[in-house]
Amino acid sequence: MSTQKSDTSGNDLMSKIVSLCKRRGFVFQSSEIYGGLKSCYDYGPLGAELKRNIAAEWWRSMVYERDNIVGLDASIMMHPQVWQTSGHLSGFSDPLVDCLNCKERFRADKAPRAEPGSSVNYVAGGKSGGAKLSAPVTDKGYVCPQCGAPTLSDERQFNLMFRTSLGPVDPLTEVARELDGKALPAAKIREMLEDAARKSVTYLRPETAQSMFVQFLNVQQSMSMKVPFGIAQVGKSFRNEIVTEHFIFRSCEFEQMEMEFFCEPGTQKEWMTYWRDERMAWYHRYANDKNAFRLRAHENDELAHYSDECYDVEYMYPWGWGELEGIASRTDYDLSRHAAESGVKLSYFDQQKTDPATGKPGWRYVPYVIEPAAGLTRSVLCFLIDAYAEETGVDAEGEGKTRVLLKLHPRLAPYKAAILPLVKKDGQPEMAMELVKEFRRLGINVSYDDKQSIGKRYSRHDEIGTPYCLTIDNDSVKDGTLTLRDRDTAKQVRLPVAEAVAAVKARLDAGM
Numbered sequence: 001m002s003t004q005k006s007d008t009s010g011n012d013l014m015s016k017i018v019s020l021c022k023r024r025g026f027v028f029q030s031s032e033i034y035g036g037l038k039s040c041y042d043y044g045p046l047g048a049e050l051k052r053n054i055a056a057e058w059w060r061s062m063v064y065e066r067d068n069i070v071g072l073d074a075s076i077m078m079h080p081q082v083w084q085t086s087g088h089l090s091g092f093s094d095p096l097v098d099c100l101n102c103k104e105r106f107r108a109d110k111a112p113r114a115e116p117g118s119s120v121n122y123v124a125g126g127k128s129g130g131a132k133l134s135a136p137v138t139d140k141g142y143v144c145p146q147c148g149a150p151t152l153s154d155e156r157q158f159n160l161m162f163r164t165s166l167g168p169v170d171p172l173t174e175v176a177r178e179l180d181g182k183a184l185p186a187a188k189i190r191e192m193l194e195d196a197a198r199k200s201v202t203y204l205r206p207e208t209a210q211s212m213f214v215q216f217l218n219v220q221q222s223m224s225m226k227v228p229f230g231i232a233q234v235g236k237s238f239r240n241e242i243v244t245e246h247f248i249f250r251s252c253e254f255e256q257m258e259m260e261f262f263c264e265p266g267t268q269k270e271w272m273t274y275w276r277d278e279r280m281a282w283y284h285r286y287a288n289d290k291n292a293f294r295l296r297a298h299e300n301d302e303l304a305h306y307s308d309e310c311y312d313v314e315y316m317y318p319w320g321w322g323e324l325e326g327i328a329s330r331t332d333y334d335l336s337r338h339a340a341e342s343g344v345k346l347s348y349f350d351q352q353k354t355d356p357a358t359g360k361p362g363w364r365y366v367p368y369v370i371e372p373a374a375g376l377t378r379s380v381l382c383f384l385i386d387a388y389a390e391e392t393g394v395d396a397e398g399e400g401k402t403r404v405l406l407k408l409h410p411r412l413a414p415y416k417a418a419i420l421p422l423v424k425k426d427g428q429p430e431m432a433m434e435l436v437k438e439f440r441r442l443g444i445n446v447s448y449d450d451k452q453s454i455g456k457r458y459s460r461h462d463e464i465g466t467p468y469c470l471t472i473d474n475d476s477v478k479d480g481t482l483t484l485r486d487r488d489t490a491k492q493v494r495l496p497v498a499e500a501v502a503a504v505k506a507r508l509d510a511g512m
């Protein structure tokens with residue numbers, strides 16, 4: 001048998017992964033029975049496990065394995081002033097453009113580039129059979145990603161935050177009452193609506209980071225943290241994306257794994273190098289194809305005004321390189337801004353240091369921040385793509401067959417092992433169940449599976465990424481041994497049942 005990523009195009013690989021996700025219970029379309037809700041997804045039984053496992057590995061490497069990083073689980077809704085201060089209310093927007101030809105709405109910064117003045121061909125209305133037209137590319141230097149037309153509206157900034165109201169007030173009722181019987185211009189009505197909404201307005205967070213800045217003092221003081229230290233968080237974020245794309249790659253509701261690392265001013269460069277390398281090493285630890293991950297330094301014109309260095313961890317998705325994680329050196333911008341607006345000193349006093357400004361012992365400063373910000377749901381997609389493989393070969397009858405397998409790292413796999421009684425009699429199910437209980441006592445998630453033939457069960461577990469199958473057969477009952485089958489090599493070894501748990505555990509811990 002030969003193993004390959006897929007002998008087909010990137011699109012085909014994505015459609016195979018999307019189909020496997022649905023068929024095997026990883027990811028479903030949200031509200032599917034009602035036709036689905038665009039770009040919203042539900043993680044099924046195995047997807048929920050995979051996502052939890054990725055988050056747990058991140059948490060282990062960020063929090064449990066370090067003395068100087070602690071966790072936080074903050075609320076999704078925060079005081080609206082947070083978003084005013086952070087700049088999200090005024091600046092967290094993407095340039096939105098309408099295509100005047102096919103009515104597509106898209107992001108100007110992601111649109112296909114074209115030489116201003118050059119002539120491009122497109123079809124009227126973007127419909128097949130429409131009249132063939134051509135027009136010059138405007139100074140914008142891009143065309144519609146859907147139909148290729150250069151006839152576009154002006155760009156306008158579209159804020160990505162979801163706005164909602166908190167408390168038992170309905171701003172619309174209030175405005176409706178005021179408007180009753182009045183004929184007012186649209187601009188005035190808009191102003192009244194904005195005023196009414198403002199009283200109870202709140203936002204769904206577009207990133208988890210801000211809560212770690214505004215809780216800086218509480219965390220530092222309650223845990224007696226000494227700089228350098230970090231606050232880590234895994235949680236949901238929401239962005240009303242203009243274009244959602246590539247399955248769970250870009251959705252409006254998603255999860256992030258972010259860490260704010262507070263360090264002494266002047267040390268940010270060395271910490272940036274440290275975290276950049278740590279994060280790449282983390283991905284490499286779980287990946288099959290290490291070459292599909294790369295670091296890309298941001299050009300100066302890409303950097304946010306407060307940032308002095310930034311890297312993206314990029315992954316080679318089936319459609320090309322794209323972001324997986326951003327690692328930003330954010331200077332003291334966030335803490336300083338929140339301190340100025342709230343009036344609370346978000347600073348740190350180091351008794352051991354000399355104040356560089358006065359030369360006196362003791363230094364109070366606002367820490368600088370390095371922020372590795374990873375996408376959890378995007379990592380689910382990345383690890384699924386990395387793991388997907390097909391093996392082609394021939395079966396015993398000489399028929400061509402394809403073995404589909406998810407070569408997930410054992411620590412990420414939903415089940416760590418499948419316990420399979422060969423037949424449902426002769427004491428085999430009882431013996432298998434005893435083994436299942438032993439795994440469960442140790443908190444290791446395994447699957448007891450006695451449905452269909454053993455070959456079908458192996459295939460099913462290959463396809464959902466179960467790294468080991470432990471088969472209890474007639475000999476097991478007689479001599480207390482079982483067969484351990486390795487997912488990736490399909491090789492089988494015989495070992496005592498009493499050693500099975502330790503064998504699987506040793507494989508899980510290898511390289512950790």
Ligand code: ATP
Nearest residue numbers: 239249250251254256323324325326373374375378
């Ligand atoms: P992009 O350039 O892809 O829009 P970004 O630079 O806006 O991403 P950040 O604000 O740096 O993203 O967020 C950190 C991480 O959160 C990203 O690297 C990505 O993995 C994840 N992420 C951001 N937006 C989304 C989204 N809409 N859906 C899924 N994951 C997302």
